[in-house]
Amino acid sequence: MRKEMMQELNPQQSEMSRRNFLKSAAAGAAALGIFGASSKAFASNAAHIVIVGGGIGGTAAAKYMRLLNADVKITVIEPNAQYIFCPGSNEVIPGWETLESLTVTHTTLKHRYGVNVVQDHATEINYTKKQVKTAKGEVINYDKLIVSPGPTLDYEAIDGYNKALAESEYPAAWHAGPQTLKLREQILAMKKGGTVIISSPKDPYRCPPAPYERASYITAMLKEHNPTGKLIILDAKDSFIFQNVYPYYWKTHFGYGTDNSLIEWVSKSNGGEVVKLDATNRTVVTADGTVHKGDVINIIPPEKAGQFAIKNGLNEGDWCPVDFRDFTSTKFKDVHVIGDSVDGDPMPKTGYIASNQAKVVVQAINEELHGRKIPYPFITNECVAMAGEDFGMTLAETFRYAGEGKRLEEHYDIPGAERDPARSVILEKVAKNWQRTFRKDIFS
Numbered sequence: 001m002r003k004e005m006m007q008e009l010n011p012q013q014s015e016m017s018r019r020n021f022l023k024s025a026a027a028g029a030a031a032l033g034i035f036g037a038s039s040k041a042f043a044s045n046a047a048h049i050v051i052v053g054g055g056i057g058g059t060a061a062a063k064y065m066r067l068l069n070a071d072v073k074i075t076v077i078e079p080n081a082q083y084i085f086c087p088g089s090n091e092v093i094p095g096w097e098t099l100e101s102l103t104v105t106h107t108t109l110k111h112r113y114g115v116n117v118v119q120d121h122a123t124e125i126n127y128t129k130k131q132v133k134t135a136k137g138e139v140i141n142y143d144k145l146i147v148s149p150g151p152t153l154d155y156e157a158i159d160g161y162n163k164a165l166a167e168s169e170y171p172a173a174w175h176a177g178p179q180t181l182k183l184r185e186q187i188l189a190m191k192k193g194g195t196v197i198i199s200s201p202k203d204p205y206r207c208p209p210a211p212y213e214r215a216s217y218i219t220a221m222l223k224e225h226n227p228t229g230k231l232i233i234l235d236a237k238d239s240f241i242f243q244n245v246y247p248y249y250w251k252t253h254f255g256y257g258t259d260n261s262l263i264e265w266v267s268k269s270n271g272g273e274v275v276k277l278d279a280t281n282r283t284v285v286t287a288d289g290t291v292h293k294g295d296v297i298n299i300i301p302p303e304k305a306g307q308f309a310i311k312n313g314l315n316e317g318d319w320c321p322v323d324f325r326d327f328t329s330t331k332f333k334d335v336h337v338i339g340d341s342v343d344g345d346p347m348p349k350t351g352y353i354a355s356n357q358a359k360v361v362v363q364a365i366n367e368e369l370h371g372r373k374i375p376y377p378f379i380t381n382e383c384v385a386m387a388g389e390d391f392g393m394t395l396a397e398t399f400r401y402a403g404e405g406k407r408l409e410e411h412y413d414i415p416g417a418e419r420d421p422a423r424s425v426i427l428e429k430v431a432k433n434w435q436r437t438f439r440k441d442i443f444s
């Protein structure tokens with residue numbers, strides 16, 4: 001039953017609806033018998049909340065669902081035994097951070113929060129039967145399905161680029177992991193006076209400041225190890241977040257804007273949009289036909305919703321439309337989509353946002369279970385980014401529900417670095433600390 005209908009019911013009717021919801025949940029789970037021994041810990045009449053994706057959005061949903069409701073059954077379907085956080089992964093490139101310290105598991109989710117974690121790929125949703133199939137052939141019934149599969153990196157959108165090249169000589173490093181280390185190795189091994197190219201994608205993509213953060217760190221590496229080298233950002237956009245801050249840092253540290261600058265930014269209008277990679281000759285071609293030679297080429301591909309969401313028709317175009325009241329899919333009932341896959345503009349695609357969307361969804365589910373009115377969402381984003389080990393920046397945003405069929409209403413403020421340079425020092429500490437505490441918020 002949809003939430004709007006639940007809200008209109010009187011308390012007696014609501015209680016009956018809740019019982020029906022719980023009854024169908026219990027029947028589904030019992031019919032499947034998929035939970036084995038661990039399921040016996042749950043109340044037999046509990047609803048079953050199934051979550052696809054055990055990254056930031058999915059794990060936050062599972063944990064906070066449990067914190068709100070001790071009785072529901074919760075299952076997370078996630079193929080990987082470990083999750084490597086992207087927040088903080090740019091710092092691996094200059095060697096300020098390690099992949100190990102960014103790596104977490106779902107152990108706490110299983111043992112502290114009693115969540116059933118199925119280590120498998122979800123493949124197919126049967127919306128009529130309310131079931132999810134997995135690659136190994138499991139069929140899992142749900143009462144509510146939360147989908148948070150992250151984005152698809154659309155390598156092929158750049159002519160000549162593909163996943164195999166990203167995994168070998170042309171790391172995208174946009175999922176933290178081996179490609180991040182490969183990029184670091186390539187920069188350290190680059191010939192003296194060589195050029196690093198970063199291709200920054202069109203909007204929207206995960207973590208809007210991250211290409212410029214990465215560019216700043218790599219330029220600092222050049223300054224230290226290869227001062228005749230250069231970094232060029234070729235951009236598929238004409239502007240970027242923190243554009244009132246990064247150039248200030250680049251001017252101060254790298255001579256940005258002078259003939260000897262270690263860093264250059266080429267906007268889309270000035271021919272920055274990369275459309276082709278020539279892997280044999282290590283060149284990229286931009287939309288205006290200019291050929292750029294790069295000794296290290298880091299193409300951050302454009303993105304679209306996760307493959308699982310697209311394959312199951314949750315998308316319209318590149319992204320998945322939702323009702324912002326509770327992130328239910330506008331296409332299928334009892335399915336919520338959160339995280340990078342959502343058509344969430346003006347919300348940026350960040351982990352912090354994904355985790356707060358998760359909280360909106362689990363609260364709505366819990367209120368519906370109890371026959372109560374669901375609250376209007378008010379979502380916050382505290383975006384922290386860095387330019388160097390001595391320089392952080394922050395952006396505070398809020399997103400308020402603006403009515404049915406409308407996008408969330410955004411309010412934000414970005415302090416300018418030049419206005420308060422001393423503040424940038426402490427913001428770097430804040431950024432690092434945020435990363436640590438955020439990992440704990442989601443995974444412990």
Ligand SMILES: Cc1cc2nc3c(=O)[nH]c(=O)nc-3n(C[C@H](O)[C@H](O)[C@H](O)COP(=O)(O)OP(=O)(O)OC[C@H]3O[C@@H](n4cnc5c(N)ncnc54)[C@H](O)[C@@H]3O)c2cc1C
Nearest residue numbers: 053055056057086087122149150207308339340350351352
């Ligand atoms: C370099 C970089 C730096 C970043 N820094 C920050 C930052 O400082 N702050 C911030 O808030 N955000 C940051 N982000 C963004 C953040 O990582 C993402 O926005 C966030 O991870 C989105 O959460 P998600 O749940 O949508 O996707 P993810 O966290 O990517 O999780 C998706 C999960 O779904 C799983 N999955 C995919 N398909 C299936 C399937 N078929 N079946 C089952 N499971 C599946 C995947 O294995 C994965 O574990 C950064 C990103 C990058 C690239």
